[in-house]
Every structure is written in C-alpha cells, then in structure tokens.
Amino acid sequence: MAYPSGKDGQLFLDNSGTESARVKSWSLSASQDTIDTTFLGDTDRTFKEGVRSMSGNCEIAYYSDGGGESDAKTLIDKIFKARTTSTEGGVAAEQGASTLKLGFKNHAGVLKYITVKVLFTSMSITCSTGEIFTASGSFTVNGAPTAVEV
C-alpha cells in the first residue's frame, strides 16, 4: 500500500480514542495571507507572510442500531440545539469548541493526522430518496493545529 485513499481515512471527534464510524469524507484546506510590501519605485510586487487560516468540512452517514447512533448525531448536535426554555425562542445552548483529528493510515498502518480545534460554521443534513441520510458540516479552524503528524 503506497497511496493512501479514502479507505485509509479516519476522523476522531472531540478527543475520542475511537475513530468515528461511517465517515464519508473529510477535507482540510489551509491558506496563507500575504502582506503587500510594494512601495513607490518598485517594478515588481513584493510581500511578506501574513496570517494563516484553515477551514474544512466532513461528512458522516447517519447509522443506528441497538448500540446507538453513529457520530453523525454528534455532528448534528453541534449546531442543531433545542431552545433552552419553551417560552424563549431566542435562547439555546452555545456550540462550544470542537476538536477534530483528521487522519489516514500510511503503508505501515500507522496513523498520520492533523489535530485542530474548530468551530462549525454550517451543518446540513440531507434525507432524500435513493440516498442514505448524512450530516455534512463545514468548520473553521481556531488557531494553529494542536498536532501535525503527517
């Protein structure tokens, strides 16, 4: 096994020691801002490095059996919050920070991963004919990764 693929991917939610089951996909992208340092008299644009930012998304299929539900429920619960009291429509629990460990196994079966603290910015659940019920969440990474072991 030289090229890891989707079947080698793993996702760990909120510091869980067990990988999330029924993960369909995860992705993480990073970008680096540049600060323009071009001044009068320059003929070519120059810049220095600015801040970095990262965001991504993950999709987990909803699955349930006698033992409970897959982590699609955990994802859904991140944003979909019931109102705190029945009389106050504008108040519900906050989302709170989440930790994602996004990884894959290399040729030797060793887990390579990036661990990030995230805030989910959107969550969509889809239930349609001919497809399984999935929860798809987009997130923005809060700060630098806590671990990069790739």
Added chain:
Amino acid sequence: MAQISFPVDITPTSRNYSPGEFPQSVFEAQNGAKTVLRYGSKRINASLSLSFKNITDNQAAEILANYENINSDWDYLNFNGTDVLKGIEPTTSTLKTYVRESNSGLRWRYAKAPSVSSGTYPGVSNVSCSFVACLDGT
C-alpha cells in the same frame, strides 16, 4: 527654525502632491464679471500626503519621532536624500524639485499628526502623513 530630514529609508506606498495656489481674492459682480486681487506671486499651502503601508513598527515610531521633532520647535522638513520621492523618474525630473519645494521658498511641516494603524500582523503598521508647505514670515 532648523531643517530636519524625514526618516531616510522609509518608502511610501502612495504619494499625493498639490502645488498650492496663489494668494488672491476673487470678487464676482452680479453680472458675473470677476475682479481678482492678487496678494503675492508665490504659491502657498502646497500639500503632500504620504501613505506607508505595511512598514515595521520601528519605522512607524521613527515617523512619529520626526513629527515631534518638527512640529514641537516649528522646524521644517527636508525630503532631500530620503525615499519619499522614490519612483519619480528620471531622477533629474523637475517633479522632484516641485515636491521637495526646494526653489519655491515653501517649507514643509506636518499638517496634522500622523495616523498609525495596526492589526494586519504583529510588527506591521500603516502610517498616513499629511504635510503642508507655507511661506514663513520673517
């Protein structure tokens, strides 16, 4: 009143210069005819705005110190040998003479305190400076 140089190695990102106007009053009659009273033959109130984007915090501090030096004693600025005129080509262009106001008798001073903004990145500042050049009375 001494001539003090602007910090040497700080190059602006943009520069706006206006040569100023000649001192005069215009009286306009009801029929639209204009009478102009000229009070002098030299330009006054030339203005210069410099924008420095993404310079270091130390360079921003140098500009602030220069502002204190100039305006606290009513000294005036000298842009000769600085990077303020960078980008004017050829280097012998008379545009440099205009912006420096070297032959007009006008003297550059800060029109208002420089404005410093930060927040892009640690150690990086943006500074805006406005200068006005006036004829000094004797």
